[in-house]
Ligand code: AMP
C-alpha cells in the first residue's frame with residue numbers, strides 16, 4: 115500500500131518543521147511527472163498563514179520571512195520534498211479533456227504533529243508536461259482571491275483546501291494585460307479528483323484505476339477497506355461526502371463556478387477557487403463565471419451537477435464494481451439515485467438549524483421553501499435576512515414590514531412554539547441561529563476591494579482587515595459595513611424598507 119505512517123526523507127528536527135512522507139510519488143509512474151517548480155526572479159512573501167503553518171507543524175517564525183519566500187515561491191525545495199505534477203483529466207462544461215497540473219506542483223505530503231497528512235501544493239509554479247499552451251503561472255489577484263475565499267470557507271465550517279502562503283514572483287504574467295505574478299501554497303487532504311480516475315480510465319489502465327481506488331480508500335476512507343466490495347463502498351462514501359459538501363455550499367450561498375470533474379475532490383473538500391462567489395440576493399439562477407454562459411454551474415444547479423459528476427466517477431469505477439457489466443451498472447445507479455435524498459437530508463438539516471428548529475415536522479420543507487421564495491421574489495439578501503431572523507425583535511426591522519412576510523413569520527413562530535424547549539428558551543433558539551447563520555461572508559465587492567488595494571497599490575491592509583472579520587463569520591463584526599451587500603443591491607434592499 116502506498117501510505118505509511120512514518121515520515122521518510124525528512125531529517126529529524128528540520129528547523130522549518132518539514133516532515134514529508136510522499137505516498138503519491140510512490141504510485142505508478144503513469145500517475146504523475148517528476149519535476150521541480152520553475153525558479154522565480156525575486157520572491158517576496160505577500161500573505162502568510164501562520165496559524166495554519168503551525169497547525170501543520172511548521173515553524174511560523176522562520177517561514178514568515180525571507181526563508182518562507184524562498185520556499186513558497188519554489189526557489190528552494192524544503193527538506194524531504196519530492197515534487198511532482200499530477201496527471202488527470204476531466205469533463206469541463208460537459209466535455210472530456212486531458213488536463214493535469216498545468217501550473218501546479220505537489221511538493222509532498224506534510225505529516226502534522228498529530229499524524230495527519232496534507233498535500234502541500236504550489237499553484238502558479240511554472241510549466242509542466244501538462245501545461246498545454248499555458249504559461250504555468252498565476253497572477254497575484256486570483257491567488258489572493260483563493261486564499262481569502264478558502265480561508266473564509268474553512269471558518270464557515272465548509273470542508274475545503276486551505277491557503278498557506280501567497281508569494282509574489284517578481285515576474286509579470288500576461289493575460290489581457292500585464293499582471294503581477296504570484297504563487298499560492300495550497301494545503302489539501304489530497305488532490306485526488308474525479309478527473310484522476312477518468313485519466314487512468316482514458317489511458318486504458320484498469321489495473322491502475324484499482325490502484326488509485328485502493329489508494330483513495332486507504333487515504334480517505336480507511337474504515338471501508340475491509341468492505342466486501344470496497345469500490346462500491348468508495349462510491350457510496352464519495353457520494354455521501356459530496357452530498358454533505360454541496361449542501362453546505364447551498365446553506366452558505368456559495369457558488370463554485372467551475373464544477374468540472376477535475377475540480378471535484380475525492381476527499382470531499384471544496385477545491386479550485388476560480389470564478390466562485392457568494393450570492394447576495396437570493397436567486398437560484400445566480401452565476402458569476404463569465405465563461406458559464408448557459409448557467410450550467412449556477413447556484414441552484416449545483417446539487418444536480420454534483421450528481422452528474424458522480425456519474426462520471428461511477429463510470430470509471432464500474433469495472434471494479436462487478437465482473438458482470440450489467441450488475442456493475444445496477445450497483446452504480448443505485449448509489450447515484452440515492453444522491454438527491456442524501457443531499458436533501460443534509461440541506462434540510464442545515465436549514466432547520468438556520469431557522470432554530472430542533473424537532474422535525476413534515477411541513478418544514480414548505481416553511482423553508484416559502485421563505486426562500488419570498489427572498490427570491492423581493493430580491494432580498496440571503497445571508498442577511500437569515501441572520502436578521504435571529505435578531506431580538508425581527509418585527510422591528512424594516513424588512514419585516516411587508517405583509518407577505520408577516521404571515522410567514524407567524525407560521526415560523528408557531529413552529530418554534532411547538533418545540534418542547536421553546537417556552538423559556540427563546541434565547542437558545544437565537545444562539546443556535548446565530549451559530550448557523552453567518553454575519554459575514556466574503557462578499558464579492560469586499561474581496562475585489564481587498565484585491566485592488568493589494569494588486570494596484572501593494573497595500574495588504576485591506577486584505578488583512580477583511581480576513582480578520584472572515585475568520586470569525588458567526589460573530590457580528592465591529593464594523594457593520596462588512597455585512598452590507600454591494601451598493602447595487604443595497605438599493606432595492608433599502609427601497610424595500612420604505613414599503
Ligand atoms: P482550472 O480551471 O483552474 O481548474 O484549470 C483547468 C486546467 O487548466 C488545469 O489542468 C490547469 O492546470 C490548467 N491551467 C490553468 N491555467 C494554466 C496556466 N496558466 N498554465 C498552464 N496550465 C493552466
Ligand code: MG
Pocket residue numbers: 376377386
Ligand atoms: Mg482545476
